[in-house]
Amino acid sequence: MILNGKSISRQIAIEEVLVYKTFSYERSIRKYEDEDTAEMQKQYNRTKELALKELNALEARLKQRGSDHADFVQAHREILCDIVMDKEIVKLISEKKLYPDSAITETYDKYIGVFSKNKNKLIQERAADLRDVLTRLLRCWHGVPEKTLSSLERPCIIVAEELLPTDTLSLDEKNIKGIITEKGGLTSHTAIIARSLDIPALLGVADVLEYVNDKERIILDGINGKVIISPTEEEIEEYQKQILKVEKEREITRQYMQKESVTKEGTKIDLRVNIASADIHHKEQIPYIDGVGLFRSEFLYLTQDEMPSEEYQFQAYKTVLQVFDEKPVVLRTLDIGGDKHVEYMKLPTEENPFLGNRGVRLCLANRDLFRSQIRAALRASAYGILEIMFPMVTSVNEFREAKELVMEVGKELDSENIEWDHDVMIGIMIETPAIALIADLIVDEIDFASVGTNDLTQYLCAADRMNADVKAYYQDYHPAIFRCLASLAETFQKAGKCLSICGELAGDPLAIPVLVGIGIRTLSQSLTSIAHSKQIIRNIDMEQAKELAVEVQQMKSDKDVLKCLKIFAENLSD
Amino acid sequence: MYSKEIIVSNPTGLHARPASSLVSKANSYESDITLQRVGEDDVYTVKSIIMLLALGLGQGEKAILAADGPDEEAAVNELAEFIAGLTE
Numbered sequence: 330m331i332l333n334g335k336s337i338s339r340q341i342a343i344e345e346v347l348v349y350k351t352f353s354y355e356r357s358i359r360k361y362e363d364e365d366t367a368e369m370q371k372q373y374n375r376t377k378e379l380a381l382k383e384l385n386a387l388e389a390r391l392k393q394r395g396s397d398h399a400d401f402v403q404a405h406r407e408i409l410c411d412i413v414m415d416k417e418i419v420k421l422i423s424e425k426k427l428y429p430d431s432a433i434t435e436t437y438d439k440y441i442g443v444f445s446k447n448k449n450k451l452i453q454e455r456a457a458d459l460r461d462v463l464t465r466l467l468r469c470w471h472g473v474p475e476k477t478l479s480s481l482e483r484p485c486i487i488v489a490e491e492l493l494p495t496d497t498l499s500l501d502e503k504n505i506k507g508i509i510t511e512k513g514g515l516t517s518h519t520a521i522i523a524r525s526l527d528i529p530a531l532l533g534v535a536d537v538l539e540y541v542n543d544k545e546r547i548i549l550d551g552i553n554g555k556v557i558i559s560p561t562e563e564e565i566e567e568y569q570k571q572i573l574k575v576e577k578e579r580e581i582t583r584q585y586m587q588k589e590s591v592t593k594e595g596t597k598i599d600l601r602v603n604i605a606s607a608d609i610h611h612k613e614q615i616p617y618i619d620g621v622g623l624f625r626s627e628f629l630y631l632t633q634d635e636m637p638s639e640e641y642q643f644q645a646y647k648t649v650l651q652v653f654d655e656k657p658v659v660l661r662t663l664d665i666g667g668d669k670h671v672e673y674m675k676l677p678t679e680e681n682p683f684l685g686n687r688g689v690r691l692c693l694a695n696r697d698l699f700r701s702q703i704r705a706a707l708r709a710s711a712y713g714i715l716e717i718m719f720p721m722v723t724s725v726n727e728f729r730e731a732k733e734l735v736m737e738v739g740k741e742l743d744s745e746n747i748e749w750d751h752d753v754m755i756g757i758m759i760e761t762p763a764i765a766l767i768a769d770l771i772v773d774e775i776d777f778a779s780v781g782t783n784d785l786t787q788y789l790c791a792a793d794r795m796n797a798d799v800k801a802y803y804q805d806y807h808p809a810i811f812r813c814l815a816s817l818a819e820t821f822q823k824a825g826k827c828l829s830i831c832g833e834l835a836g837d838p839l840a841i842p843v844l845v846g847i848g849i850r851t852l853s854q855s856l857t858s859i860a861h862s863k864q865i866i867r868n869i870d871m872e873q874a875k876e877l878a879v880e881v882q883q884m885k886s887d888k889d890v891l892k893c894l895k896i897f898a899e900n901l902s903d
Numbered sequence: 904m905y906s907k908e909i910i911v912s913n914p915t916g917l918h919a920r921p922a923s924s925l926v927s928k929a930n931s932y933e934s935d936i937t938l939q940r941v942g943e944d945d946v947y948t949v950k951s952i953i954m955l956l957a958l959g960l961g962q963g964e965k966a967i968l969a970a971d972g973p974d975e976e977a978a979v980n981e982l983a984e985f986i987a988g989l990t991e
Binding site: 403404407408411412413414440443444447449451452455 | 952954957
C-alpha cells in the first residue's frame with residue numbers, strides 16, 4: 330500500500346515503525362467485588378515492578394548516551410518506592426476494595442494536592458514529578474508500552490499525528506531515521522526538526538496512523554514523497570540500491586560545503602545558519618558559514634519548567650557568541666504565542682493565536698520578562714558580535730518602544746559598570762504585510778531586517794500554516810511573496826541596509842535562484858542545507874537569475890511559478 | 904527511643920537533593936526514624952520522601968529528630984550530623 334505526503338528532503342529510509350502517541354487515561358475510582366484481594370495486591374506489585382524496570386532501563390540508556398538528564402530518574406524511583414504511599418495504596422486495595430489503578434490514583438492525587446498547595450515553590454514543583462510517576466504507573470497497569478522519543482531501543486521511523494515542540498526537546502538522534510506525520514506542512518515544527526537532524530520526513534500523510542502498525546518495516550521515499558506500507562522483498566532490495574545512490578549524490582553535495590558561496594560571475598551570497606543553541610557540530614563548520622542569521626531564543630524558554638533567569642540566559646547567549654567568535658549572531662528576542670506555548674507562563678488561550686498576543690507584542694506587554702532577556706543579551710554582547718532582532722513588528726512605534734527599552738537597559742548596565750557592545754545592531758523581522766508595505770518608512774531607523782517567509786506567507790495568503798484543511802491556500806510560491814520580496818529588496822538596497830531571509834524559502838533549492846535574482850544577498854537556513862545551497866549558488870548566472878525574478882513576478886499562479894523554477898533548476902549545470 | 908533537636912541551616916532546606924540523600928540514609932537503619940517540627944504535633948517518617956516533602960522544613964527551622972529501635976542512637980547522631988553538614 331502507498332500513501333502520499335509532502336517530503337522535506339530527497340532521502341530514503343527503510344526502518345521499523347514507531348507509532349508515537351502519548352498515553353492518556355480517564356480518571357475513575359472503581360471498587361472490585363468478585364476479585365480476590367490477594368490477586369489485586371499481586372497486580373499492584375507487578376505494575377510497580379514494571380514501572381521500576383522501565384525507570385532503570387531509561388536511566389541506563391540516558392547514562393550510556395552521556396545525557397545530563399538522568400537525575401530525574403532517581404527522583405522518580407524514590408517516589409515510586411516510597412514506603413508511605415505504598416502502604417496507603419495497599420490499604421486502599423485491601424480495606425476499601427479499590428482496583429489497583431484506582432488506589433494508585435487516589436493516593437497520588439492526595440499528595441499532588443498537598444504539594445501543589447505548599448507555599449514553597451520547590452515543593453510545588455515536585456507535584457509534577459508525582460504526576461509523571463502516576464502516569465507511568467497507570468500506563469503500566471493498562472499494559473501500554475512506553476512511548477518516548479528521547480531514548481529508543483533501535484533505529485526507527487516515527488509515525489505520529491504531529492510532533493510538538495515539547496515532544497522533540499530531547500530526541501534520540503542516533504535512532505530516529507525518519508518522521509511521518511498526518512498533519513503539518515513544509516514549515517511545521519516537525520519539518521524544522523527533521524531538517525536539522527538531516528533525516529527524511531513525510532508530512533501531511535492523511536490517515537497514516539490507521540494503516541501502519543508498530544514495529545512493521547516500511548519504506549519512506551522522500552524522493553517521490555510516498556510511504557510504502559508492507560513492502561515486498563523486491564521493493565526493499567530496489568530501495569536499498571537507491572539509498573546507496575542517494576548517499577553518493579549527497580557526498581558530492583557535501584564537498585561544496587568548503588567552497589565559497591559566490592555566483593558564476595562572483596557575487597558573494599552570505600549564507601548564515603538558523604539555530605536554537607550552540608550545537609557541537611557547528612564548530613567545525615563555522616569557517617564555511619557567515620554567522621547566525623536566526624538564533625531562536627524561545628527554545629531556552631520552551632526547554633525549562635520555569636522562567637529562565639537572566640543569568641541562565643546570559644550564559645547561553647555568551648556560549649553561542651563565543652562559539653561563533655568573529656561572525657555575527659542575530660538573536661531573535663522571545664517569539665512565543667502562535668504555535669509555541671510555554672506552560673508556566675499561563676497565557677490565556679486565544680481564539681486566533683497567530684493573530685494574537687505573540688512576538689514583540691507579548692514582550693511589550695510583559696516588560697519584566699523582556700527586560701531580563703535584553704539585559705542577558707546586552708551583557709553577552711561583550712563576548713562576540715551580537716545583533717538583536719524583534720519578531721512580529723507591525724508598526725514603527727513598536728520598534729521604537731522596543732529599541733527604547735534596549736537603550737534603557739544599556740544605560741542601566743553602564744551605571745552598574747557592566748560591559749556591553751554599545752554598537753550592537755538592532756533590527757526587525759519582516760513577517761507581517763503591514764510592516765512590509767511601509768518598509769520604506771522604517772528602513773532609516775533600523776540597522777537591518779530579516780524576512781520570516783513562513784509567517785509572511787501565512788499572513789499574505791490568510792491561511793493558517795497549521796491547518797491541514799487550508800494547506801492548498803498556504804502557497805510557498807504565491808507570486809505575491811516574490812513581489813513583496815522584490816519590493817523589500819529594492820527598499821533596503823537604496824537605504825544601504827542588510828535584508829536577509831530566514832524562513833524556509835531561504836534554503837529551498839528551487840527558490841534560491843529567484844531570491845538571488847531579486848537582489849537578496851543574505852540567506853539564513855538550517856546548517857544541513859548550506860552545502861546544497863552553495864552548489865546551487867555557484868551555478869547561478871546573475872543575468873539569468875534577474876530575468877527569472879522578473880518573469881516570476883508576472884505569473885498568475887503558484888503552480889506556474891513552480892513549473893518555471895523547476896525548469897530553471899534543471900538547467901543549472903554543474 | 905532516642906532524640907535530638909536539629910536546626911536546618913542549608914539554603915534550600917530539606918527538599919530536592921538534600922531530602923533524597925536523607926531518605927536513602929535513613930533507610931539504612933533498622934529503627935523507625937521521625938522528624939517533628941518544634942511546636943507542632945505531627946510526626947513524619949524520615950524514610951519517606953513524600954513525608955519529608957510534606958513536612959517541608961526550610962532554612963532556619965527547628966525540629967526533633969527521633970529514632971526507636973536497635974540502632975536508635977547511631978541513627979539520630981549520624982543523621983543529625985548529616986543535616987548539620989548540608990550546604991546546598
